[in-house]
Amino acid sequence: MQEIVDDELDVQSADETEDERQARLDSAVELDELSMEFVSDLVDKILLLVDEISGHPLHPYQTPFARRVIESVIIGDGETITALFSRQSGKSETVANVVAALMIILPRLAAMYPDLLGKFKEGFWVGAFAPVDEQADNLYGRIVSRLTSDRAVEFLSDPEIGEEVIGRGKELRLKHCGSLVRKTTCHPRAKIEGRTYHLILIDECQGAEEKVVNKSIGPMGASTNATMVFTGTPDYVKGVFYKQIQLNKRAATKRGARQNHFDADYKTVGKYNANYKRFVAKEILRIGADSDEFKLSYRLMWLLDRGMFTTAEKLDELGDKSMQVQHAWMKSPVIVGIDPARKIDSTIVTVIWVGWDYPDQFGRFEHRVLNWLDLTGVDWEEQYFRIVEFLSNYHVFAIGVDAGGVGDTVISRLRVLMPGVEIVPVGADRGAQSKRWRYLMDLMRDGRIGWPAHAKTRALRVWRKFRQQMEDVEIRYEGPNLIVEAPNEVGAHDDFVDSLAIAVSISEEFAVSEVEQSDNFLYAA
Template identity: 70%
Template sequence: MSVVTEGIDDEEFIGDETEAERQARLETEVVLDQTSQAFVDQIVAKMLVIVDEVSGHPLYGYQRPFAARMIESLIINDGATLTALFSRQSGKSETVANTVAACMIMFPRLAKIFPELMGKYKEGLWVGAFAPVEEQADNLYGRIVARLTSEHALEIMADPEIDDTVHGRGRSISLKRSGSLVRKQTCHPRATIEGRTYHLILIDECQGADEKMVNKSIGPMGASTNATMVFTGTPSYEKGVFFKQIQINKRQATRRGARQNHFDADWKEVSKWNENYARFVKKELLRIGEDSDEFKLSYRLMWLLDKGMFTTGERLDDLGDVSMQAVHAYHKSPVVIGIDPARKQDSTIVTAVWVRWDQPDEYGYFEHRILNWMDLQGMDWEAQYFRIVEFVRNYNVLAVAVDEGGVGDVVISRLKVLLPDIEIVPLGSQRPEQSKRWKHLMELLDRGLLSWPAHAYTRRLKTYKRFRQQMEDLEKKFEGPYVLAAAPNAADAHDDYADSLALACVLTKDYTMPEVEQSNSPFR
């Protein structure tokens, strides 16, 4: 089997890596050729059959991709950190327990058949089951033990080709002949964690896990084995290691060829597979209310963060127009354009926005629609200028707003020469100017006067994925009377698309409405 650790096209990656980070990524990414991937897929498919046999019932449709990715990560040894955000009592711990039990039984046998691929499990699969407190750790550990000691599992282990038995009790349990074991431990910040070694590290109810404990004490337990880590839980009021890893996994998923490392299933998705679950949650919806904190956290998978987010994923879903594709040229009425020039670790983003000039609402706000984005990443400025001009000339442009901070002054001067017939509007980076445009963007979002292309084809585009992820990441900050927004302080987090959009939209706040023909929206 050929396992290649070559990087894929750097154009698809967010260009904020240091050379050391880039080199580390290239050396650790696991990319399989087509034949090898097909072979791994066959093993995963057969393992899923064993998972169903061990549990006594098949996994639901929303559980199966998560279980498959766990198995695949262990097989190809990519050391992935997986996250699963499932609604309460939807079977996330059950999925993990069933999958782990099946792998503990089968992997030592597969290691003998495929020593090059799975040889590190020849002495067993070693699993650490963690949770913030002892009682929560008992829940996950108890489920794994229950699966291993179930009638179905014992029947499988009684097969002459396997011939294994369960041994141990208390904090750990093992399979006597293969050497597989699972041990429960807590990740409470005051706990003293022994220096164990694991192939698979599980952290249940991860929203309550201590970040320092996870990163400093638990993570290194998988260093010598390149362990796979699995974080499961539900949303909470605070950002922690679980939330941050989810955002990392979502951002990485926007890269071409990346494997899916985050999985989620809200109550509506779970209800498609379980009628009893649907009935119960609907009764809870009536009892405590759809907009109650408890329902949002437990069933709608909404993070109620203390710092506050600029918008929510649910709101972004509502505002995206699934019937609209990106519009690459438009001259029927004036549009506005925002340009956020690249700084050292960012991309230059250009956003074209259509405005319904002839129908302001009672407060003077216009309907806005994003027509298209252009992402100029890893390109020198001389080339960027002409790409920007080419993009702008595809539209009937009223004005172009440019952030004059950083290299903005130079960009503005150059564009005034290259686009003499279009007004180039410099917008400051001081807090009052930024607050004005962020407040205006918030108003448009709140009033439902902003939308964008979200057709199935458009959703596959790199520009759409980055726009959506950056809007979902965007944090709202209050500094005195000013409302600001910025990307979180995390790897791969950016706010270039949001900045570019805010720059374009603020042009309509105080701008004199141009003379335009009254017509129906061409995007309806």
């Protein structure tokens, strides 16, 4: 199978260490056009088998998840796929149906396509894990039930298949092809045997111990480059499930990336199951839509501690779905925030419209993000001219630049290149950072800031990166100072958030003077 470099190699390499870059290149799997067509067709046929064995077709919200699991196993990309589905929505059933079909068909296809599927010639091996025995029993039991159902038995007895199911304790095998599924708890005190699998499943993954998953379970797929599938619902704390979801979301912001995270809340599931919709409606009346239990089980809301900067719900609220990015704006003065790149970060430019004429009682203005410029991986000498070209489309009043690191150099160059614009050094000390973070949080809390969230805008990579970083960043305190930063995780950054805070800090500087006078000096002739 051909391994090729992603078409964003140069861009991505600036966003990672050399070891991470090499690891990405070593693990990358991309197919040529002919192979992509073949794999897509093969996945379609296996999905038909999934429906045939289960006796009912997958729902539209289940199909993309099932398709991606099958594709990952076939092409051997070794990805970790996450599925965050509301309770009783069929996530475990989807996994069970897919596993049953793959156990039957892959060893038989291995002889026909040895280059692609030869590693399954002795069987397709699956490990079913969960935090406790009862949860492992649930997933394993569904797979067993699917393979021993009347429909499956009839299918397996077909002369062209000629297969028998052999169940023994914690393991079920297909007698002739060698496929197997084995259940195991991933509790920290459990003794996990060093088995080898092609597919590793972890159900109710929100309760799984990160150390157990990474140290004991993950290596079971090393020799086969196994696909891992994490399924579950939200929790009160971060863990391996939450972190992998965030990792998958970040990866999805890169051009050409395959989708590895899937979710379906109660509203999505209710569209395809009237009984489910009625049951959840009664739960809303019984326990309330704002109860912790309902948020966790049905709304897919992570009820994390106070260490998160904001929530997905708040970000949805502040996003203006009628607004697209504005590629030019000359009607009124705008402010700009620039967070210059450091060693592995990106230079981000954020342009913000400000309602200068209408301050509130506290002197704060209405803010709207108009556009972003992402200069990831662009050489600094080129960045200056890209910034100037980008901002030439806007009536720029002032530009705030983080004065830390290379900020002083950036400020000096921009003052030469943009002599008619005020370039404002923004303090990089903890006190200055804390002040602007608190101001941004106040604006967000009171709904005095927003950004474009039109469907066409949400499809843009720059918007997805902005949204992901806003969800990622965490808060902590150093004495009286509030610190906002990205978590110490692979692919997590805070450049978009820093740029936004820098931009609004400029309007804060003018807020007091603005309410002390009746005339708006910005429009004075």
